[in-house]
Amino acid sequence: MATILVVDDELGIRALLSEILTDEGHTIELAENAAQARAARERMRPDLVLLDIWMPDVDGVTLLKEWGGAGLLTMPVIMMSGHGTIDTAVEATKVGAIAFLEKPITLQKLLRAVEQALVKVAPRPAPPPLGAPLGYTRSDLGSLSYPTAAPSHGLVSSPMPMVAQMGLASEQSFELDRPLREARDAFEKSYFEFHLAKENGSMTRVAEKTGLERTHLYRKLKQLGVDLSRNKRGTGV
Missing domain, CATH: 1.10.10.60 (Homeodomain-like)
Known part of the structure; x- marks a missing residue:
């Protein structure tokens, strides 16, 4: 599954998201501020980032712009906020975020957003060589x-x-x-x-x-x- 970086200055939010996403089979890395997020992004190259907007050192939108300007926005980013506005959400999507989650985040909305983000960036499987036997896909299981x-x-x-x-x-x-x-x-x-x-x-x-x-x-x-x-x-x- 995916490697997901969760960036939030609230310990409870980090722990909750980590528990839920770990249950779904993902590998989770945690960061509580922009400095840790930069280091984690460089170290692990995550498949997805859940990024809080309001953080004490550098806010999430600024960090998102920084990654985009440096050509480091190679993964989908979902923004999170408990005090967000429509203008904030629009700004975040303009600079590269693919979704915006308002806190408190429900389980269904979180998993749906994560699944949709990962589907958008999942590489398509290469076609098999000519003459190679085709393997079964999930849609084939009903006919087995x-x-x-x-x-x-x-x-x-x-x-x-x-x-x-x-x-x-x-x-x-x-x-x-x-x-x-x-x-x-x-x-x-x-x-x-x-x-x-x-x-x-x-x-x-x-x-x-x-x-x-x-x-x-x-x-x-x-x-x-x-x-x-x-x-x-x-x-x-």
């Missing part, structure tokens, strides 16, 4: 046949797509000779592990796919003992 294990006594086969077989280490069969609650928990665990693997660990997309509110989803996964660490998306791009 679902291989099933041969039935055995007391077991029912779990028809899981190829992507789940590659991404999950969980059992693909369920023992029916057990209490209903245990059997249901085993099925639900595999169900959520399948969706986590399919969505590359994105809690937001899994919540949308399964119809659960994000907080409820977290509690459910912890209750079922789902290992979230192995479903995290790769760090860096």
Whole structure:
């Protein structure tokens, strides 16, 4: 996934954004002022910057102009402010910002803005060489046949797509000779592990796919003992 630089002089904001975006599989670097932001941008070359406007040393719009004037605005920048005005937002977009988030920032608006920013700058995959076999894409998954294990006594086969077989280490069969609650928990665990693997660990997309509110989803996964660490998306791009 992406490497994201969060620049904000408020410790609570930095911690909150870092926690949310880390859960989404991103690598997060934090800076509390313009000086730290300059150093971090030079050191890590982030894929995206979340930049607060009102900071004690140099404000975010000034830093944005500085990067733009020096040819360093090679990544998308989303501006943030709790006291912003329409004029401020317009000025920020004129000098290079691609979006403006008003504090307090809601989870949905944050993740939507980040996803849209990263989609805009994501490189298109190179076409395969002539004659090379084409790989499956996500849109092809619906047409894949679902291989099933041969039935055995007391077991029912779990028809899981190829992507789940590659991404999950969980059992693909369920023992029916057990209490209903245990059997249901085993099925639900595999169900959520399948969706986590399919969505590359994105809690937001899994919540949308399964119809659960994000907080409820977290509690459910912890209750079922789902290992979230192995479903995290790769760090860096």
